[in-house]
Every structure is written in C-alpha cells, then in structure tokens.
Amino acid sequence: MLNQxxxxxxxxxLGLMLVAAxxxxxxxxxxxxxxxxxxxxxxxxxxxSRVAHIILFTERLPRAVIAALVGAxxxxxxxxxxxxxxxxxxxPSILGINAGAMFFVVxxxxxxxxxxxxxxxxxxxxxxxxxxxxxxxxxxxxxxxLSPLRVVLAGVAVTAMFVSFSQGLLIIDRQGFExxxxxxxxxxxxxxxxxxxxxxPLFAGALxxxxxxxxxxxxxxxxxxxVKGLGIRAGTIKLLLGLAVILLAGSSVALAGMIGFVGLIVxxxxxxLFGVDHRWLLPACALLGASLLLLADVASRFLMAPQDVxxxxxxxxxxxxxxxxxxxxxxx
Amino acid sequence: MTHSPSLNHHLTPTSDATxxxxxxxxxxxxxxxGVVLLASMGLSLSLGSFPxxxxxxxxxxxxxxxxxxxFIVWELRLPRLLLAVxxxxxxxxxxxxxxxxxxxxxxxPDVIGITxxAALAAVAFLALFGTTLSIHWLPAAALAGxxxxxxxxxxxxxxxxxxxxxxxxxxIGLSAAMGAVTTLLIVISDDAAAMTAYVWLxxxxxATQWPDVLGMLPWLLVAVPLCLVYARHMDAMALxxxxxxxxxxxxxxxxLVLMACSVALAGAAVAFAGGxxxxxxxxxxxxxxxxxxGFARLVPAAALVGAxxxxxxxxxxxxxxxxKDLPAGIFVSGVGAPFFVxxxxxxRYHRG
Numbered sequence: 120m121l122n123q124x125x126x127x128x129x130x131x132x133l134g135l136m137l138v139a140a141x142x143x144x145x146x147x148x149x150x151x152x153x154x155x156x157x158x159x160x161x162x163x164x165x166x167x168s169r170v171a172h173i174i175l176f177t178e179r180l181p182r183a184v185i186a187a188l189v190g191a192x193x194x195x196x197x198x199x200x201x202x203x204x205x206x207x208x209x210x211p212s213i214l215g216i217n218a219g220a221m222f223f224v225v226x227x228x229x230x231x232x233x234x235x236x237x238x239x240x241x242x243x244x245x246x247x248x249x250x251x252x253x254x255x256x257x258x259x260x261x262x263x264x265l266s267p268l269r270v271v272l273a274g275v276a277v278t279a280m281f282v283s284f285s286q287g288l289l290i291i292d293r294q295g296f297e298x299x300x301x302x303x304x305x306x307x308x309x310x311x312x313x314x315x316x317x318x319x320p321l322f323a324g325a326l327x328x329x330x331x332x333x334x335x336x337x338x339x340x341x342x343x344x345x346v347k348g349l350g351i352r353a354g355t356i357k358l359l360l361g362l363a364v365i366l367l368a369g370s371s372v373a374l375a376g377m378i379g380f381v382g383l384i385v386x387x388x389x390x391x392l393f394g395v396d397h398r399w400l401l402p403a404c405a406l407l408g409a410s411l412l413l414l415a416d417v418a419s420r421f422l423m424a425p426q427d428v429x430x431x432x433x434x435x436x437x438x439x440x441x442x443x444x445x446x447x448x449x450x451x
Numbered sequence: 452m453t454h455s456p457s458l459n460h461h462l463t464p465t466s467d468a469t470x471x472x473x474x475x476x477x478x479x480x481x482x483x484x485g486v487v488l489l490a491s492m493g494l495s496l497s498l499g500s501f502p503x504x505x506x507x508x509x510x511x512x513x514x515x516x517x518x519x520x521x522f523i524v525w526e527l528r529l530p531r532l533l534l535a536v537x538x539x540x541x542x543x544x545x546x547x548x549x550x551x552x553x554x555x556x557x558x559x560p561d562v563i564g565i566t567x568x569a570a571l572a573a574v575a576f577l578a579l580f581g582t583t584l585s586i587h588w589l590p591a592a593a594l595a596g597x598x599x600x601x602x603x604x605x606x607x608x609x610x611x612x613x614x615x616x617x618x619x620x621x622x623i624g625l626s627a628a629m630g631a632v633t634t635l636l637i638v639i640s641d642d643a644a645a646m647t648a649y650v651w652l653x654x655x656x657x658a659t660q661w662p663d664v665l666g667m668l669p670w671l672l673v674a675v676p677l678c679l680v681y682a683r684h685m686d687a688m689a690l691x692x693x694x695x696x697x698x699x700x701x702x703x704x705x706x707l708v709l710m711a712c713s714v715a716l717a718g719a720a721v722a723f724a725g726g727x728x729x730x731x732x733x734x735x736x737x738x739x740x741x742x743x744x745g746f747a748r749l750v751p752a753a754a755l756v757g758a759x760x761x762x763x764x765x766x767x768x769x770x771x772x773x774x775k776d777l778p779a780g781i782f783v784s785g786v787g788a789p790f791f792v793x794x795x796x797x798x799r800y801h802r803g
Contacts, residue, residue: 206556206557207555207619208558208562208623213557257792257796269795272556273792273795275556275557275732275733275736275791276733276788276791276795277788277792279729279733279784279787279788280784283782283783283785284785286781286785287785379630380627380631383623383627384623384624384627423639428635428638431634432631432632432634432635433631434631435627435630435631436628436631436632438627439624439625439627439628439631443607443621443624443625446617446620447607447610447617447621
C-alpha cells in the first residue's frame with residue numbers, strides 16, 4: 120500500500136497519465152489506424168469530407184469518452200456501495216440498478232415501440248432509479264434507518280425479481296431478445312456523443328455529492344455514531360451517498376449496458392493500493408476504473424479481430440491477475 | 452444434533468419453557484415444510500403435457516404395470532422430480548454453509564468459484580468435444596471443473612491459514628475471470644454448441660434419467676450428515692475465531708471439512724442440473740427468516756426450502772408454456788424472489 124502522502128500523489132499522477140495514454144490509444148488504434156497528425160488535425164480543423172475525421176468523431180471519440188466515464192463512475196459507485204453496506208461483495212448491481220434497467224429496457228423494446236438509442240437509455244435510467252428506490256424502501260427499518268444487512272437482502276430480492284420478470288418477457292418475445300442482447304452484453308461502442316451529453320449533469324452532480332461527503336463516508340467506516348459527530352444524521356448521509364450511487368451507476372448502465380467486474384473489483388484494487396481513506400480511494404477508483412475499461416476496450420478490438428470481444432470479458436481477463444495478486448498480498 | 456441447543460443455552464440464557472416452545476415451533480415448521488414438499492411432489496407428478504389424474508399416478512406408483520402412464524410417471528417424471536428435489540436441497544445446504552462460514556449474506560456457491568468453474572468446464576467441453584464425445588460425460592466434466600476451481604481458489608487464498616475474507620476476495624476475482632473465459636468460448640463456438648451451453652448455464656433438468664438421480668444421491672448422503680456433525684463448530688465460529696478456539700474448535704479442520712461439504716454439494720448439483728446457483732443464495736435466507744439462529748436448525752429447513760424452489764421452478768418450466776419445455780433456471784428466481792420480498796417485508800420490524 121502507498122502510505123506516504125507524496126507516494127500517493129505520485130500514484131494518482133501515474134494513474135492520470137495511464138488514463139490519458141489509454142484514452143489516446145483508444146482513439147488511435149483499431150481497424151483503421153489514425154496517426155498523430157490526423158488526430159490533431161481533426162481536433163483543430165474538422166473536415167467532414169475525410170473518412171478518418173468522420174471515424175474519429177462518430178466512432179472513436181464517443182467510444183473513448185464513454186469508456187472513461189463509465190469505468191470511473193462504476194468504480195466510484197462500487198466503492199461507495201461497499202462502504203455503505205460494509206460488505207466487500209457489494210457492487211452497484213446490489214442496489215437492483217442493473218436488474219431494474221434491464222427490466223425497463225426489455226419492456227420498452229418488447230412491449231412498447233421504443234427502439235431509438237435515446238429512448239432505450241431513458242428507459243434504462245428510469246428502471247435503475249425505480250429499482251434502487253424500491254430497494255431503499257424495502258430496506259428501511261422501523262426508524263427509517265438503513266442497516267447494511269437489510270440493504271443487501273432487499274437488493275438481492277429485488278434484483279432476482281426484476282431479472283426473472285425480464286427473462287419471462289424475453290422468453291415470450293424472442294425477437295425482443297435479439298435486439299436487447301446487444302445491450303445486455305455490455306458495450307461502449309456504437310453510441311453517439313449526443314447520448315452522453317444529457318447525462319453529463321447527472322454524473323457531475325453525483326461527483327459533487329461525493330466530493331462534499333468524503334469525510335462523512337470515512338466516518339461511516341468507523342460506525343454510524345462517528346457520523347453524528349460531524350453534525351449530520353447517519354441515515355441522511357447514507358441516503359445521499361446512495362443517491363450518488365444511483366446517479367453514477369444508473370447513468371453508466373443506461374449508456375453501456377451490463378458491465379460487471381469494474382464496480383465490484385476495481386474498488387478492491389484501489390483499496391489495496393491507496394488504503395480505505397475515501398479522499399484517496401475515490402479518485403484512485405475513478406482513474407483505475409477509467410483506464411481499465413479504456414484498455415479493455417482497446418484490447419477487445421484486437422483479440423479476435425475483426426470481431427469485437429465483449430468489453431466486460433476483456434475487463435475481467437486484464438484485471439483479474441492484478442486483483443488476485445493484491446488480494447493475496449494483503450495481510451489476513 | 453443434540454449438542455447445538457445446549458451450546459445456545461450457554462450463550463443466550465433462555466428459560467426452559469421458551470426453549471421448549473421454540474423446539475416445538477421448529478419441529479412443527481419442519482413438519483409443515485415436509486408435508487408441503489410431499490404434496491408438491493404429488494402435484495408435480497400428475498401435471499404435464501400428457502394429461503394424467505392424481506389417482507392414476509398413485510395407482511401406477513403403487514403397482515407399476517406396462518402402460519403409457521406408468522412409463523411417463525416412472526421413466527420421465529419421477530427421476531426428474533427427484534433430481535429437482537435433490538439438487539435444490541444440495542444447493543441450499545451448500546449456500547447455508549458458505550453464508551454461515553464467511554459470515555456474509557451475499558455468499559453463495561458462486562463466491563468460491565464452484566459455479567463458474569463448472570460452467571467453464573461444461574462450456575469448454577461443449578466447444579471442444581461437443582461433436583466427438585458423448586454428452587453423458589458433461590456432468591463429469593462440470594464436476595471436475597467445479598472441484599478444480601474450488602481447489603484453485605483455496606490454493607491462491609492459502610497463506611498458512613484460510614481467512615474467510617481472503618477466500619471470498621480471491622473467489623470473486625477468479626469467478627469473474629472464469630466467467631469471462633466462458634463468455635468468450637460461447638462467442639467463438641458455433642451456434643448449436645452456444646445454444647446448448649446457454650441452456651446448460653441457465654440450469655435445466657430436461658431429460659433426467661435414473662442414473663442421474665443415483666449419481667446425485669450419494670453426495671447428499673455423505674455431505675449433509677457430515678456438516679450436521681460440525682454444526683456445533685459452525686455456531687461457535689459465528690461468535691468469532693477467538694471464542695471458537697476457546698470453545699475447543701479446531702478452526703482449520705472445521706473450515707476445511709465444512710468447505711469440502713459445500714464444494715461437494717454445489718459441485719454435484721451444478722454438474723447434474725447446470726447453473727441454478729441462485730437457489731444457494733436465496734434458500735438459506737428464506738430458511739433463516741423462518742427458523743432463526745443455529746446452524747443445525749438451519750440446514751434441514753434450507754434443504755426443504757431449496758427443494759421446494761427447484762421443484763416449482765421445474766414444474767413451471769415444464770407446464771406453464773406448453774408445448775415448450777423451458778429450463779428450470781429461468782423460474783428459480785421467479786419462484787423464490789417474490790416470497791423472499793414478502794418475508795423481508797413481514798420481518799422488517801423484528802430483525803436485522
């Protein structure tokens with residue numbers, strides 16, 4: 120673990136450079152390689168008659184932006200979930216976010232005539248919010264307190280319910296299955312920048328919430344009583360952090376579908392490197408998550424070219440050896 | 452187990468009268484679950500694509516004769532029904548062991564790589580030997596995958612001892628990697644193999660035969676009594692390692708034995724029925740909401756609940772969308788989850 124303040128700062132800077140390098144690699148590498156000069160030229164003088172420029176702006180750039188945004192958001196949301204539930208196995212999907220998004224997407228595609236990407240994104244976001252609210256309502260105790268155990272149990276139950284409803288609908292409507300499958304597998308490709316823009320305020324709001332609440336999140340690790348010392352009720356803090364998780368993970372799922380691993384494993388990686396203090400943990404999660412998803416997306420274009428491997432697969436393949444090394448190194 | 456109640460006595464001083472009432476309530480609850488299971492088995496035997504009445508089924512069960520109904524009941528429905536019950540019970544007990552041992556409500560046979568190892572082995576088998584070797588070797592391959600994966604998780608997590616927290620972390624990491632390779636294999640294999648693999652991953656009891664039932668039974672007969680013998684140790688470990696050692700529990704041996712039981716049960720179940728592992732997550736929770744604390748009390752109740760869930764999931768898969776015969780795995784959460792939500796809602800003011 121990086122203990123010194125300076126080594127942590129250096130670690131974060133290295134992470135930032137890794138993200139930048141991965142971002143550039145994601146924009147430049149692929150079936151059509153885009154060289155440095157073209158890249159700069161396209162940024163400065165966009166020319167809509169040149170194929171390379173069009174590929175860059177309609178395919179590569181959105182893909183890299185979404186991968187970075189989604190990777191960072193899922194990792195932060197995962198770290199917050201693990202803090203909120205005090206459970207190392209928790210991930211954003213435990214709040215029912217993935218299952219709710221899946222159910223609403225399936226309804227939108229198979230029962231309602233909603234097929235446009237923007238409509239699917241909207242449905243997924245709505246589903247994520249509805250499911251997460253359901254979990255919060257179910258997990259509140261007598262005095263409105265959110266106990267970690269109840270959150271987890273309610274999350275499992277709600278997730279299972281929405282998943283089975285979706286599967287049932289998909290069985291009845293096989294054609295819907297075909298069109299939803301792409302979304303279910305999780306992918307950062309084939310989305311336009313115009314889909315990302317409306318979601319940016321949500322990401323920004325959630326990040327602001329995180330920044331304001333890092334100290335309270337640290338106090339939560341020590342117990343609900345410690346939070347009271349900071350002047351706000353523990354229940355309020357948990358609800359606000361839960362809101363941040365919903366915004367981050369809900370928007371991510373809406374944009375990129377079901378990408379596992381990042382929300383579950385990256386927080387453990389960041390914790391192994393930077394410790395449990397949220398002031399370091401959350402930025403580390405953002406950088407690690409973003410670079411992992413960017414690199415995985417780049418690798419997925421080459422592993423079985425010309426076919427794209429699902430990006431979730433690559434994330435797990437790249438991330439697991441590192442993760443197991445960290446899990447082993449940590450003293451019992 | 453006569454030991455575990457006495458241990459509970461020391462820990463939570465209760466009067467004999469309430470303990471007596473608790474035991475009576477537990478016995479009647481277990482009896483009720485047993486009766487419901489028997490009734491459900493009768494129901495499942497009489498429903499299907501070929502119309503049969505309950506009386507006809509009973510008749511052919513009592514005196515097997517050479518008729519269509521006897522064939523359907525004895526060769527098609529009964530083995531499938533029995534395997535559903537055995538698999539459900541095995542997964543539920545395996546989940547109960549893991550959840551109690553790693554003290555984590557999210558633990559399930561997935562967590563230590565059993566399910567994902569079996570899935571990877573099965574999909575690799577279908578992709579590589581699908582055309583050359585008989586499908587009858589699939590359970591053996593899946594079982595080998597489950598055991599190997601569990602062993603690998605164990606070895607990677609081993610550092611002179613097996614700390615549950617490290618076991619869980621290594622387990623989820625390795626599961627994620629194996630899941631990724633499984634997805635990759637499905638993507639690169641041809642459509643027919645991919646479809647077979649997909650159905651297998653969902654979990655299906657389609658075309659169960661008697662040898663499957665007889666192959667599944669020994670695992671339960673060995674592992675369930677063994678984990679009941681260690682129930683007292685499990686309850687002691689729930690109080691923390693130091694307390695358990697103070698009570699004379701050999702932590703390493705108890706953990707290894709209990710873990711081996713869990714691996715054997717879940718591995719065998721997954722080998723014969725595919726990825727039904729959700730049962731292992733949800734059945735122990737439902738059971739513990741019904742019977743309360745104490746591992747020895749939890750195991751039989753979890754086994755009955757698990758058996759019921761898989762039984763109804765398979766029954767729905769068989770008859771709900773006739774003439775289609777759908778994989779039981781699709782309905783496992785559909786059957787279990789609403790009931791679980793109800794229990795959670797009902798107990799919101801009592802516990803947790």
